[in-house]
Amino acid sequence: MGGPVPWGGVYHRTGAGWQTVQHDISPFLWAVWGSGKDDVWVVGDAGTVLHWGGGFLSSVPSGTDQQFNGIWGSGKDDIWIVGSVGTILHWDGNAWKSVPGGTSKSLEAVWGSSKNDVWAVGAQGEMVHWDGRSWSEVKSGTDQQLNGIWGSGKDDIWVVGDVGTILHWDGSAWGQVYGNTFNDLYCVWGSRKDSLWVVGAAGTIVHYAP
DSSP: OEEEEGGGOOEEEETTEEEEOOOSOOSOEEEEEEEETTEEEEEEGGGOEEEEOSSOEEEOOOSOOSOEEEEEEEETTEEEEEEGGGOEEEEOSSOEEEOOOSOOSOEEEEEEEETTEEEEEEGGGOEEEEOSSOEEEOOOSOOSOEEEEEEEETTEEEEEEGGGOEEEEOSSOEEEOOOSOOSOEEEEEEEETTEEEEEEGGGOEEEEOO
């Protein structure tokens, strides 16, 4: 999940509605992910990493001042962050560690079907894949910036990007899908394999339901 939260604002929805969560970080925050209600991570500018343990938000050292754009994990001890100049960090349950990603291009989003199948996408059609041992570049078939990624499983993954770019992975190859728009697309999510939602610039909303 991504999108700018102005001046480091963090909000938590409970039965009483949305409430502001207090913390002392001011940079923009760009993405949030959690394994449960007592394990939520928020990332953003200047290497900012915040963790919610159920009572308060605390800052966790990341070891870098790069901008973080996306975060995803398979569980509380296997979490990935991606960001500018190809930055990739991994959380093993104890600390954030830098992992070589094989690219210097900005990475905008990350998603995986398991701890041994993780994808990250970004600038100029950049795409890298983690197979459980290392990250390697994969040809996406486009040079447009890729902004969002989501899948229902290892053989059904969707990526969206600038100028209406929509890509689909069927388990063997990436192919382009026509989405009836040339607006920049930022985020993608589905409830199941045959129901997909995409949002983007100028209020664009695309629903895929074959």
